[in-house]
Amino acid sequence: MHERAGTVALPEDLIDIDDVISAYYDVEPDPTNVDQRVAFGTSGHRGSSLDGKFNEAHIVAITAAIIEYRKSQGIDGPLFIGRDTHALSEPAWRTALEVLAAAGVDTRIDSRGSYTPTPAVSVAILGANGAPGALRTQGPGLADGIVVTPSHNPPRDGGFKYNPPHGGPADSDATGWIAARANEILEEGWHRVPRIIGSSLLDSPSIQEFNYLKYYVDQLDTVIDMEAIRNAGVRIGADPLGGASVDYWAAIAERYGLDLTVVNPVVDPAWPFMTLDWDGKIRMDCSSPYAMASLREAMTPDADGNTPYDIATGNDADSDRHGIVTPDGLMNPNHFLAVAIEYLFTHRPQWSDQAAVGKTLVSSALIDRVVGAMDRTLVEVPVGFKFFVPGLLDGSVGFGGEESAGASFLRKDGTVWSTDKDGIILALLASEILAVTGKTPSQLHREQVDRFGASAYARIDAPANREQKAKLAALSPEDVSATELAGDPIIAKLVRAPGNDAPIGGLKVTTEFAWFAARPSGTEDVYKIYGESFKGGDHLAEVQEAAKALVSDALS
Structure with a gap:
């Protein structure tokens, strides 16, 4: 444990933004060095430009490989691309556009020229492919996407994810092929990949604007009971943690008339306002009590037992994770997942009575006990949200969640919403739970402990x-x-x-x-x-x- 864990970052903790971006362009990775090759983990290719792990060469090669992959799969519809607030995300986003434009790929960028949460990209892909309703995963005109984000990783890092037409994270067959081909391109000479470079890039006819924010926010009431939250007057404090959800929370408050405050609307790729995580690093991990120290302190009851918000929430940089703070404190992610599961499967009457609960095998066994008591089927999968995608697509899995505070679930009518993790709807669900039951998720967790035991x-x-x-x-x-x-x-x-x-x-x-x-x-x-x-x-x-x-x- 770092001695300053949970305290606000000092100047010496911050990255030099110019150095990180300069290294992106100036450092050329060695394709014979295994640590500098393209490698897709559970959430895409990640690394720092300073280490030769996330540089212009990588993004050129990966994007070119994705273009070849989608062509081999017959994917010829629009490609939706979004980015988060990390310093390396905008340069990598632009590099990807240069390669996509040169190849004539129909590409959809944010119409605001701003940040796009991972779940908004997933919802846009699925919508283009017919969701909700007649969803297509095969045939001409299919859409797919790219999200430029290292998720909750430190500010020095960059990340690059590919989402195929099912809208969720690509499986290992796809990422393995893309990584192998990208490394071949690095070895053959990535400079030979065609690109459109210069001020005319965004005027390329294949690059079109798309209003991700409006498309996503306008549909939220199909997945969350926004009316219940509004009518109950739940006071919400939403902290984007300097991430891509910053404008989305303000739009959600306005669109649905919620008593919602954006706790910290500041975006700074050095994240000087963050408190240090357990190891002394700046990390936008909304499930960490150290990274969430500021929001936890804001929710400390005063002498009269009052807090400024009934529910406070946090999201990571690309908004695919959630953190829930009640007057009792920051909830353990496993505890909130268990509460969310029990609430959803008892308050979504249009969901199939055969819909299962999906969890990763490193999530709490409390979930097993909750699911067993509801006489529902539990689907336990390896680590990786990609394993929930098939069930979320066809409605056979109502909820899929990971112990690391990532989850998504179906619309109220039992059709697919997002097939990638969605920290925004999980954060809103905490307020719906309070509005409908009159109890906070932490209070409901204590009731679960009384029934199923504490772990x-x-x-x-x-x-x-x-x-x-x-x-x-x-x-x-x-x-x-x-x-x-x-x-x-x-x-x-x-x-x-x-x-x-x-x-x-x-x-x-x-x-x-x-x-x-x-x-x-x-x-x-x-x-x-x-x-x-x-x-x-x-x-x-x-x-x-x-x-x-x-x-x-x-x-x-």
């Missing part, structure tokens, strides 16, 4: 080199010889997700009262251990130590 949940990191991480990702149940975990018999050893039989890229071990999952990091020399115990914090510590020993034995 201790945490994630820690343990060191692992490249070879060990590869071995961890390839483990089989037979590699684990242990029969008990922290004093309880092991009842399952999983290397494939029970919900879709997809490889989890690691290991999950469960007992009646606890579980842990170990996955290699895609960016650091560590593996991540997620753990939970319904026997309390001391038992969780035992689970974590046993997990490290068990994984170490399996890797030896």
